[in-house]
Amino acid sequence: MPKMKTKSSCKKRFKVTKNGHVKAGQAGKRHGMIKRTNKFLRNARGTTTLSAPDAKIVKSMMPYAR
Numbered sequence: 282m283p284k285m286k287t288k289s290s291c292k293k294r295f296k297v298t299k300n301g302h303v304k305a306g307q308a309g310k311r312h313g314m315i316k317r318t319n320k321f322l323r324n325a326r327g328t329t330t331l332s333a334p335d336a337k338i339v340k341s342m343m344p345y346a347r
Contacts, residue, residue, distance in 0.1 A: 288342040295331075295339050297346040303336040304328045
């Protein structure tokens, strides 16, 4: 049986934690900051964990992530 390939786009964008949660960067901070509130920008720092349905999709593209 050949090895399965990991999607290159997923390995660049996501990490799987020890508990199996998927970490991703916060969305909405690429451009258009002038129209965003300061509260939104503060809350969008760092990373976040994906919801269960989204995590399931990402994990299917990363077969060797725990």
